[in-house]
Amino acid sequence: MSAVVVSGVDKIFSTGKAARVEALVGIDLTVEQGEFVSLIGPSGCGKSTLLRLIANLIEPTAGSVTVNGKPAHQARLDQDYGMAFQQAGLFDWRSVTKNIELPLELKGWDRTNRRARALEMLELVKLPEFASHMPWQLSGGMQQRIAIARALAAHPPLLLMDKPFGALDEMTREHMQAELLRICAKTATTVVFVTHSIPEAVYLSTRVVVMSPRPGRITNIIDVPLGGARNDDTREDSIFFQKITEVREALRGSELQLGARGIEDR
Amino acid sequence: MNVPGNPSVAESAVGRRARRSVMFVLALALVAAGWELYKWLGPENGGEIFGWKLLPRAKDRVMPHVVDIITRFADPINPSSNVGQESVFSVVMKGVWFSFRLVLAGFGLGLVAGVLLAVLMARLRLAERAILPYLVISQTVPLIALAPLVASWGGKLELFGWEWPRWLTATVLGAFLTFFPIAVGTLRGLQSPSAASLELMDSLAAPWRHTLFKLRFPAAVPYIVPALKLGAAGSVIGVVVAEISTGLRGGIGRLVIEFMRRSNDPAIVYTAVIGAAALGLVMAGLVALADAVFMRNRPKEASA
Numbered sequence: 001m002s003a004v005v006v007s008g009v010d011k012i013f014s015t016g017k018a019a020r021v022e023a024l025v026g027i028d029l030t031v032e033q034g035e036f037v038s039l040i041g042p043s044g045c046g047k048s049t050l051l052r053l054i055a056n057l058i059e060p061t062a063g064s065v066t067v068n069g070k071p072a073h074q075a076r077l078d079q080d081y082g083m084a085f086q087q088a089g090l091f092d093w094r095s096v097t098k099n100i101e102l103p104l105e106l107k108g109w110d111r112t113n114r115r116a117r118a119l120e121m122l123e124l125v126k127l128p129e130f131a132s133h134m135p136w137q138l139s140g141g142m143q144q145r146i147a148i149a150r151a152l153a154a155h156p157p158l159l160l161m162d163k164p165f166g167a168l169d170e171m172t173r174e175h176m177q178a179e180l181l182r183i184c185a186k187t188a189t190t191v192v193f194v195t196h197s198i199p200e201a202v203y204l205s206t207r208v209v210v211m212s213p214r215p216g217r218i219t220n221i222i223d224v225p226l227g228g229a230r231n232d233d234t235r236e237d238s239i240f241f242q243k244i245t246e247v248r249e250a251l252r253g254s255e256l257q258l259g260a261r262g263i264e265d266r
Numbered sequence: 267m268n269v270p271g272n273p274s275v276a277e278s279a280v281g282r283r284a285r286r287s288v289m290f291v292l293a294l295a296l297v298a299a300g301w302e303l304y305k306w307l308g309p310e311n312g313g314e315i316f317g318w319k320l321l322p323r324a325k326d327r328v329m330p331h332v333v334d335i336i337t338r339f340a341d342p343i344n345p346s347s348n349v350g351q352e353s354v355f356s357v358v359m360k361g362v363w364f365s366f367r368l369v370l371a372g373f374g375l376g377l378v379a380g381v382l383l384a385v386l387m388a389r390l391r392l393a394e395r396a397i398l399p400y401l402v403i404s405q406t407v408p409l410i411a412l413a414p415l416v417a418s419w420g421g422k423l424e425l426f427g428w429e430w431p432r433w434l435t436a437t438v439l440g441a442f443l444t445f446f447p448i449a450v451g452t453l454r455g456l457q458s459p460s461a462a463s464l465e466l467m468d469s470l471a472a473p474w475r476h477t478l479f480k481l482r483f484p485a486a487v488p489y490i491v492p493a494l495k496l497g498a499a500g501s502v503i504g505v506v507v508a509e510i511s512t513g514l515r516g517g518i519g520r521l522v523i524e525f526m527r528r529s530n531d532p533a534i535v536y537t538a539v540i541g542a543a544a545l546g547l548v549m550a551g552l553v554a555l556a557d558a559v560f561m562r563n564r565p566k567e568a569s570a
Contacts, residue, residue: 055469076471083469085462092565093484102480106470136565160469 001069003158003190004031004054009063011049011216022215023049027063029209029218031192033157036184038193038201038208040247046216047194048162054192055083055160068157079103081158082151086166088143090135096146097122097131103154121149124183141172145179152187159184159191166196174235177203181230198251202226202243203235210250220250298332305329330533335540338533354534358521358541365505365517366545368433372440373501373549379441380448380497387449388456388482389474398453405446409504413439413511436508436517443500451493455486488564491557498549506542518542 011024024046031037039047052058053065056072067075075081082103090099100118101109109117122128125145135143144164151159165173177200184191195201201208202224210220224243226234234240308324315321322328330338339358342351383401387394416438420430459481467477509519521538528534 052465057465057468076469079470081469083466085466087460087462089460089462089466091463091481091484093487093563095563103470105480106472106476134563134565 001033002030002066003033003035003068004029004192005064005066006030006050006054007064007066009050009053009060009065011046011053011058012061024053024060025215025217027216027218031190033190034188035207036181036191036193036205038195038205039211040195040198040201040208041211041216041251042213043196044216045211045213047211049216050211051160051162051192051194055081079107079154080156081160082154082156084144084147084151084159084161084164086163088135088140088147090143090146090150092134092136094135095131096127096133096135096138099135099146100150100153102150107154117153118149121153124152124186125149125179139172141168141176144168144176148180148183152183152189155187157188157190159189161191161193163194163196165200173200174232178231180204185228198244198247199235199240202240202247203230208243208247210247219253222246222250301329301332305331327529327532330536334533335536338537354537358518358537361516361518361521361538362541362545365436365509365519365542366548368436368505368509368517369440369501369545369549372437372505373444373498375437376441376444376497376501377448377494380445380493381452383445383449384452384456385478387453388478394453401446401449404442409439409443409507410511412442413508416508417512432512432514433516435512436505436514436519439508440501440504443504444497447493447496447500448490451489451496452486455489456482458489459485487560491553491560494553494556495550498553499546502542502546502549506545518545 006027006029009024009027010022013019013021013023027050029037029050039050041047049058053060054067054072056065056067056076065072068080070078070080090096091102094102097115097118100121101114104114104117119128119131122131125148127142127145127149130138130142130146135146138146147164148159151161165176168176180191181204183189191204193201193204203226205224208222208224209218210222211217212219222243224239226237226239226243305324309321310323310325312319312323313321326334339355340353343354343357344351383397387397413435417432417435420435420438423430456478463481463485464477467481472480505517506519506522508514509517510523513523514520518538518541522535522542525531525534525538
């Protein structure tokens with residue numbers, strides 16, 4: 001069973017009579033269990049929209065989205081995926097532990113099991129000593145790690161991430177990327193990851209999906225054969241640079257065509 | 267970064283509180299000093315500036331000495347016959363206590379009404395567009411005009427043998443001034459969560475009721491607390507004005523009127539005014555307490 005199957009999806013936003021935006025047209029994408037798939041493309045190419053379609057936060061205009069073999073709507077109701085955003089979005093009034101417990105609370109878990117799972121997640125993201133801290137006492141990178149712990153608290157098989165490291169500095173960002181790979185390997189989680197950064201997409205992904213805007217569509221899908229165990233040496237591997245070049249050229253291809261901008265070259 | 271329980275932060279909090287109480291006493295002393303200074307310098311029978319009658323009269327009949335006002339509290343209510351007479355202090359305190367209960371009831375009623383309205387408006391865009399303009403207009407009706415109206419409507423109500431008690435008019439008017447700031451503040455607060463927070467709750471398939479209690483209400487607290495301050499002041503004004511305009515017996519508002527009629531006893535009027543001010547301070551204190559309780563463990567920027 002595939003983790004995500006998107007077939008023949010169009011998404012058209014029509015706010016008024018005149019305003020009609022073709023956000024996505026003819027999208028077909030299958031993500032297998034255990035894959036790490038990045039969506040990359042210039043601003044307005046619909047990559048966040050595609051992620052929201054998979055999450056069932058919006059409905060497609062045409063086509064179907066299947067998550068874990070179920071319609072996306074059912075998968076959302078069953079909490080089959082966890083989600084992390086650019087802003088960690090932790091609740092200020094809840095302690096770190098209570099924030100991680102949120103998805104479990106909504107699932108109706110009792111206090112003891114919730115607490116045990118939250119502490120387990122804190123171990124996983126290597127912040128066990130911050131259990132009773134408040135979110136605003138943590139740095140941005142720590143907050144984002146707590147957000148990942150929250151997304152994975154119910155052990156969902158799929159993790160959806162929308163530019164989660166976009167607001168972090170370069171050093172923290174590279175550290176977080178390595179941490180994310182370690183966590184996903186340990187929990188055997190499939191990831192769909194939206195990013196603006198080419199090296200980030202290549203470092204993390206088994207496949208990079210390149211998209212182009214107006215109308216939003218998939219132009220290339222690039223395999224990244226860097227193997228399972230990636231570390232700081234991976235960033236100096238020749239395949240790493242080769243794939244960065246390949247993704248950049250794929251993006252430039254769509255950029256030359258359409259004159260679009262918005263890709264970070266780092 | 268302010269860490270709760272950090273000793274240096276705790277000390278500075280105590281220091282801040284001490285400094286505030288000193289400032290409060292100083293401010294009171296300053297008012298008293300200003301009062302006496304004007305009495306000393308000001309014209310006995312008022313004065314004119316460029317033909318405008320701007321300077322108030324400074325004679326004892328209008329502006330009694332601060333000492334006289336304070337000592338008046340201890341004296342019996344009727345100085346002529348002081349056998350078995352209650353002190354002014356006791357009478358004023360009874361009036362304040364009577365009004366305080368009406369104010370609390372009005373504040374509670376206004377709080378419930380305001381929060382329910384805010385929830386309704388947060389739930390339904392249509393309700394917000396339909397109700398909010400009327401809420402704004404409702405607050406432009408002068409309270410003095412409204413008090414007798416409410417009393418007469420209320421007087422005609424009878425439900426299963428239950429009659430509208432006279433004090434309820436004052437409570438309802440207190441609630442009338444309380445619910446508006448609370449409804450508006452709570453609505454803003456309920457609408458304050460970011461799109462990402464709402465999407466998060468959506469992604470967790472949280473029903474609206476969970477989003478309300480686990481996200482919207484907690485996020486609204488920094489908006490509700492200042493609204494409570496406005497609401498508390500409103501409930502005091504509403505009750506005291508209603509007491510005055512409907513002549514309700516027993517409250518501090520009525521005492522202000524009664525004492526004003528004693529033309530030969532100027533100090534006693536101010537004892538009632540000070541009682542009313544004390545009532546306002548007690549309500550402000552209760553809200554400050556709520557602030558301290560609800561805003562603990564919050565980032566300090568939000569409460570500033």
